[in-house]
Amino acid sequence: MPLVLNEEQSMLKDAAAGFLAEKAPVAALRALRDERNADGFSRDLWQEMAEMGWAGIAIPENYGGLDYGYVGLGLILEEMGRQLTVSPMQSSVLVGATLINLAGNDAQKQALLPAIAEGKLLVSLALQEGRHHRPAHTALTATANGDGFSLSGEKVMVLDAHVADKMIIAARTSGEAGDTAGVSLFLVDGDVQGLSCERVIMVDSRNAGKVTLNNVVVSKGDLIGELDGGMAVLEKALSIANIGLSAELLGLCLQSFETTIEYLKQRKQFEALIGSFQSLQHRAADMFAELELGKSMVLAALQAIDNDDDDLALMAAATKAKLCEIAENVTNETIQMHGGIGMTDEYDMGFYMKRARAAQQTFGDYSYQLDRFACLNGF
């Protein structure tokens, strides 16, 4: 597949850009934050997005989606990154629907995917347990209980936890923390008996909650995928999730970068545009170069999902690591090159730095991904 967007994809990207700039710009995020909105996102807007097909963009047609693939989803996420749009796109579409589509049985898919595609059901993955993303270290206990299991333990960084209708809980059904085998995925209702959720206001003004399970009873029918075999699907879903987050990071970086370039062309000091100072010029040029690399990685990785390439895991680790590196640099440079005004809350650029940090750390940060990239390369 050539590394260019086809006409249809370009149109989707442009349409998404126009829609989001109008309906969900940074100002909308700011308003949600300042009014301490209970949901943390706009449900009306989410319905509009679902009606345009975005919530089902990567879901197969027979399950109510558009079957447009992950390149399409990635383009929307990139544009969402530009505007810092808040929506359940990451939690429910990029991760939730992907996992169900990869691992669920036909009945589960019928029951869940069309509802997700319609924007009526929010499903989130509850995976991380400690400060860091370490899926193989899943320890949340699943104790055999008659025909099913009883789940107890704590999860953090559960995206949109407090609004999720259902959660997919990664639990240990055999082996010990650190073993790849022995992890299973269970679907539970967000308000199931024994589950409590604490909304956490995060640095990026979004919510990734803390979920505590205290003897939550699940049956075999709630199992998504194979008993003890959850890691394989989880790994694939996480590869996809990290590529999606990379697309979002790319959009976010491009917007920060372009805003900075504009500023360099406007702000004068020493009777000269600050953009005429070579020390800033070279750093701007360097960011441009890095962003070009970032664009290539994101597109190649999105295509690798749609092609079901063998090296998907490697591409995902590489892309996320690269975009984490770029994002840290670009968001820092953005503030530095703006001087004092960049440090103010009133100016939007701080929001970009904050979101970048959270997205970097979601499902594995730079050092996690770089290490994984090395491992996948056999060293």
Added chain:
Amino acid sequence: MSNLDQFRTETRVWLEENCPESMRKPMADESDSVGGGRNPTFKHPDQKLWMDRMAAKGWTVPTWPTQYGGGGLDRDEAKILGEEMSRLQCRTPLQGMGISMLGPALLEYGSEEQKSQHMPKIASGAIWWCQGYSEPGAGSDLASLQTKAEDMGDHFLINGSKIWTSGADKADWIFCLVRTDNTGSKHHGISFLLFDMTTPGVTVKPILLISGRSPFCETFFDDVKVPKENLMGERDKGWTIAKYLLTHEREMISGLGRGSKKKFCESAVDAIGLENGRLADTVLRTDIAKLELNILAFSKTMERVGDETKSGKGLGAASAIFKYYGTELNKTRCELMMDIEGEQALGWEGDNYKDGLMSRTWLRSKGNSIEGGTTEVQLNIISKRVLGLK
């Protein structure tokens, strides 16, 4: 030597007797620091006790002359006091622009009346000072400042505005750069004024930072009358004082690079754990080791320059790198702290996340390479003034 040994012993005993227990642990964030002022806020009564006790000995400003409220210590004694305070982990009792920036400038350029009027009140924490340098159009190009001071015979009439004035909403007095002459080069015609923030015509509007806190402000001057005797140094020649003061500001900010009491790598071990004696995250391990190495090398450089100055060699050329290097180190440290703390670092509110202490500290650190002259300005100074590259 024995005199110094005796000084050390006495100091140690005094600190042990007088430093309250609660003042012997590191500050959690900026809000734990004490700035004094007419309406001081103390989070804890021990802060006031500690400030007052130290001020009574002149040790809020150990090296200032005793007649101006200082401790009259020489460099060796001051170094010992510093060492003994670190040994007990005593907090700095009083901080602010009065102590670290205006005081040294007053000593060098202030009239006798100005020194006697202001320095004791800085030393005791009675007056909080802010810095009125930057303007919307004069940031890095500070010398292009336009806030106007008109000569009205017995007073100056000030009109204009300042921006990014840290603590202006809490400050009692301001040291302010104003333009008294617009005819010559931009470095000529700048004057250095001291005035009370309650003077009619001064208004202040806080600006929220990306950290969600509001330590800096816009400051407006609307027909503000400042008596002539509040001029420091010579009229129109304030740029020299301005720059002298900036070297002290840089010094203060570069102290950030020295790092905290608790070794950074210990936090990493707590948060991430060891595997075969090595940090479980190998990539982060390398990054942390590089940073620790640079913090060590930076501290040694500060020590070397300090000792060179003491031995009479004057400020070495190396001092030009402090602000640049120290603030970049601090920024890197905060980035790595975010990596180390992971999920814990991303919280913004709530007791479990100390109300976002980590993320807010990280965001605040981004200003370090901007305030007091940006990193780019520092590098320009090094390359132009030190290396002669023009």
